[in-house]
Amino acid sequence: MLLETFLMLLDPVIILSIFAGVSAGLFVGAMPGLTATMALAVLLPFTFTLPPLHGLVALGAVYMGAIYGGSFAAILVNTPGTPSSIATAFEGYPMSKKGRALEALSIATVASAVGGIAGSLFLLLLSPPLAKLSLRFGPAEYFWVAVLGLTLIASLSEGSAMKGMLGGALGMVIGTMGVAPIGGETRFTFGLPVLQGGVAMIVALIGLFVLPELFNMAAKGRTALSAVEVNSRAKSSFWQATKTVFSMPGNLIRSCIIGEIVAIIPGAGGNVANLVAYNEAKRASKHPEKYGTGVEEGLVATESSNNVTVAGSMVPLLTLGIPGAPPDAVILGVMMLHGLRPGIELFTTSGQLTYGFIISMGLAAIAMVPVGLLGGRLIYKVIFRTPVYFLVPTIAMATMLGTYAVRNSHTDVIIMLILGTAGYLFKQIGIAPAPIVLGLILGNIAEMGFVQTMLSGQASQYPFLKLFENSLSHILIAMILFSAAWPYLSALKRRFKQRSKTAMEDTHE
Amino acid sequence: MNREINTGIASGTIGLLLTAVFFFALEDISWMSILFPKTVVYIMGIISITLLVLGFVKPSRDQIFSAGSNIRWMVTGALFFLWVLFMPVLGFFVSTVVFMTVIVVYLARARTQVTIKKVMVWLPIVIAEVSFFYLVFTKVLYVPLPKGMFF
Numbered sequence: 310m311l312l313e314t315f316l317m318l319l320d321p322v323i324i325l326s327i328f329a330g331v332s333a334g335l336f337v338g339a340m341p342g343l344t345a346t347m348a349l350a351v352l353l354p355f356t357f358t359l360p361p362l363h364g365l366v367a368l369g370a371v372y373m374g375a376i377y378g379g380s381f382a383a384i385l386v387n388t389p390g391t392p393s394s395i396a397t398a399f400e401g402y403p404m405s406k407k408g409r410a411l412e413a414l415s416i417a418t419v420a421s422a423v424g425g426i427a428g429s430l431f432l433l434l435l436s437p438p439l440a441k442l443s444l445r446f447g448p449a450e451y452f453w454v455a456v457l458g459l460t461l462i463a464s465l466s467e468g469s470a471m472k473g474m475l476g477g478a479l480g481m482v483i484g485t486m487g488v489a490p491i492g493g494e495t496r497f498t499f500g501l502p503v504l505q506g507g508v509a510m511i512v513a514l515i516g517l518f519v520l521p522e523l524f525n526m527a528a529k530g531r532t533a534l535s536a537v538e539v540n541s542r543a544k545s546s547f548w549q550a551t552k553t554v555f556s557m558p559g560n561l562i563r564s565c566i567i568g569e570i571v572a573i574i575p576g577a578g579g580n581v582a583n584l585v586a587y588n589e590a591k592r593a594s595k596h597p598e599k600y601g602t603g604v605e606e607g608l609v610a611t612e613s614s615n616n617v618t619v620a621g622s623m624v625p626l627l628t629l630g631i632p633g634a635p636p637d638a639v640i641l642g643v644m645m646l647h648g649l650r651p652g653i654e655l656f657t658t659s660g661q662l663t664y665g666f667i668i669s670m671g672l673a674a675i676a677m678v679p680v681g682l683l684g685g686r687l688i689y690k691v692i693f694r695t696p697v698y699f700l701v702p703t704i705a706m707a708t709m710l711g712t713y714a715v716r717n718s719h720t721d722v723i724i725m726l727i728l729g730t731a732g733y734l735f736k737q738i739g740i741a742p743a744p745i746v747l748g749l750i751l752g753n754i755a756e757m758g759f760v761q762t763m764l765s766g767q768a769s770q771y772p773f774l775k776l777f778e779n780s781l782s783h784i785l786i787a788m789i790l791f792s793a794a795w796p797y798l799s800a801l802k803r804r805f806k807q808r809s810k811t812a813m814e815d816t817h818e
Numbered sequence: 819m820n821r822e823i824n825t826g827i828a829s830g831t832i833g834l835l836l837t838a839v840f841f842f843a844l845e846d847i848s849w850m851s852i853l854f855p856k857t858v859v860y861i862m863g864i865i866s867i868t869l870l871v872l873g874f875v876k877p878s879r880d881q882i883f884s885a886g887s888n889i890r891w892m893v894t895g896a897l898f899f900l901w902v903l904f905m906p907v908l909g910f911f912v913s914t915v916v917f918m919t920v921i922v923v924y925l926a927r928a929r930t931q932v933t934i935k936k937v938m939v940w941l942p943i944v945i946a947e948v949s950f951f952y953l954v955f956t957k958v959l960y961v962p963l964p965k966g967m968f969f
Binding site: 475478481485489492527696702714719723740 | 828829832843845850852853854858861862869872878882888895898903905906914918948951964
C-alpha cells in the first residue's frame with residue numbers, strides 16, 4: 310500500500326501543492342509574530358474546495374515550511390520567527406555576526422529537512438506504541454516535564470545562573486497574569502480590565518527578543534550583518550552544509566529523538582523541543598563554553614528537533630485525536646470536515662489517505678531544501694543591502710503587525726513595547742530574555758499540572774504526595790536532579806582532571 | 819564615561835521591587851487560582867535576596883549601556899511608543915507612514931547627510947512598503963487593522 314500511496318503523491322498537482330505550501334509557510338514563519346497556527350488558520354479556507362488528500366498535503370507543507378521559516382529571522386536579525394526557533398538565534402545570529410550567515414542558513418535548511426524526514430518516519434513506523442506512551446502522561450507528569458524544562462535556565466542565562474533564575478521566575482509570574490486556567494479567577498490585573506486576557510506568550514516573545522535588538526541597531530547605527538564582510542570562503546553550499554550536518558550523527562540522532570518525545574506530549578511542541586535539544590547538545594559537547602558564539606552543533610540540534618515535532622505531534626492526533634501542538638488542532642478540524650475520525654480506522658479504512666498525508670510531510674521536508682536555499686539567499690540579500698535606518702522601522706512595523714494579528718489587540722502591541730523596553734534594560738544587568746520566555750512557556754504547563762494534581766489529591770491528607778506517585782514521575786524527577794546537578798558535576802570533573810594533570814606534570818618534573 | 823555597575827545588586831534590587839509589586843497584587847481568591855502565582859512570587863523574592871547578598875559578598879561589575887549612542891535608542895524607543903499610541907487616532911496606514919519616515923530620517927542622520935531630495939526618495943519607498951503590508955494583512959489575511967480618522 311505504501312508504494313501505491315507514494316506513486317499517488319507524484320501527481321503534479323500534489324507536488325505543486327507541496328511547493329506552494331512550503332513557500333507560503335516559509336514566508337509566514339519568517340515574519341516575527343506570525344506563527345504556524347496562524348498560517349494554517351489563514352490558509353485553511355483555500356483547502357475547502359480541494360479533495361481531502363490535496364488539502365491535508367497543502368496544510369502539512371505549510372506547517373513544515375512555517376516552522377523552518379522561523380529560523381531565517383532568528384539567524385539574520387536575532388529574532389525568532391516562531392517560538393520554535395528561540396534557540397536557533399543563540400548560535401545562528403553569532404554566526405551571522407561573523408560573516409557566516411549564508412552558512413548558518415544552509416545548515417539550518419539541511420538540519421530542518423533531516424528533522425522533517427525523521428519526524429515523518431517516526432510517525433509512519435512508531436505511531437501505535439508512541440500513542441500508548443503519550444496516554445501515560447497525567448497532570449503530575451506534565452508538572453515534572455515543565456520543571457525539567459526549567460532546569461535549562463542555567464544554560465540559557467548567559468553568565469549568572471541566579472540572574473537566569475530570576476528571569477525564569479519573572480516569566481512565570483507574567484505568564485500567570487489574567488484568568489487562571491483552573492479556578493477561573495483573574496490574577497495580577499492591577500485593576501486594568503485589558504490585562505484580564507493575560508500576556509500572550511507570542512507577544513512577550515516578540516517584545517523580549519526583537520526590541521532589544523532594534524534598540525541595539527539604533528544605538529550602534531548599524532546591523533550585525535553590515536558590520537562584517539561576508540566570508541566568501543564560508544561553507545554555504547548545500548553539499549558543504551550537508552557534510553557539516555552529517556558530521557555530527559550523535560547530535561542529530563539525539564535531537565531528533567528529543568523532538569519526537571516532546572512532540573508526542575500534548576501541549577508541548579517545537580517551542581519546548583528546540584530548547585531541550587539545544588541544552589542537551591551543549592551538555593554533550595566537548596566545548597560547551599563555546600556555545601553562544603556560533604557553534605554549528607547547537608544550530609543543527611535546534612533546527613532538526615523543531616522540524617521533527619511537525620510530523621511527530623501528529624502521533625497523538627492521528628491515533629487518539631489529541632492535538633500534540635496548537636497547529637495540529639487546525640489539521641484536526643480539516644480531517645473532521647472531510648469525515649475522517651482519528652483512531653485505528655484512519656490507518657485501515659482511510660489508510661491510503663492517512664499514509665499519503667504522512668509521506669507528503671516527508672516530501673515537504675525535502676521540498677524545503679530548494680525553496681529554503683533560494684528563499685534564504687534572497688532574504689539575506691535584502692537584509693544585507695537594506696540600510697539600518699530602513700531596516701529598524703521595517704522590522705518594527707512587521708513586529709507590530711505580527712503582535713497585533715495574534716488577537717487583533719492594540720493593547721498587545723503596547724504590552725510588547727513595554728516588555729521589550731524592560732527586556733533591553735534587563736539585558737544590560739545580565740538578565741537574558743531567553744529564561745524569561747522559558748518561564749512564560751513552561752509556567753503555564755507547570756501550573757496546570759500542579760493544580761490538577763493537587764485537586765486530584767484532595768481526598769488524601771497530603772495532596773502534594775500525588776506528585777510523586779507514578780513511576781514515570783520518578784523517572785522525570787531523576788532526570789531533573791541529574792539535569793540540575795550536571796553543571797556542578799561537569800565543573801567538578803573539570804577541576805579533578807585539571808588537578809590530576811597538574812599532579813602528572815609535577816611528577817614528570 | 820564609565821558605566822560600570824554592580825549588576826548583582828542592581829538585578830537583586832529590581833527583582834525585589836518586582837516581587838513587591840506582584841506580592842501586593844496577590845488577591846484573596848480561591849486556592850486553585852492563587853497557589854501557583856503565590857509560590858512563584860515567594861521564589862522570586864528568595865532569588866532576589868540571594869542576588870543582593872551575592873552582590874555584596876562576591877561583587878560582579880559589568881559595563882552597561884556601553885554600545886553606541888544611548889540618546890539614539892531612547893529617541894527611537896520613544897518614537898515607537900508614539901507610533902503605537904497614535905495608531906488608533908490616525909489609523910494604521912497614516913501613523914505608520916508618518917512615524918516610519920520620521921524614524922528613517924532620524925536614524926539616517928547618524929550615517930549620512932539628510933537632504934530634502936533624499937527624503938523625497940525615501941518617502942515613496944516607505945509608502946510602497948507600508949501599502950504592501952497593509953494590503954497583505956487586510957485583504958489576504960483579513961486582519962482588521964486599526965482605523966483612525968482617515969481609514
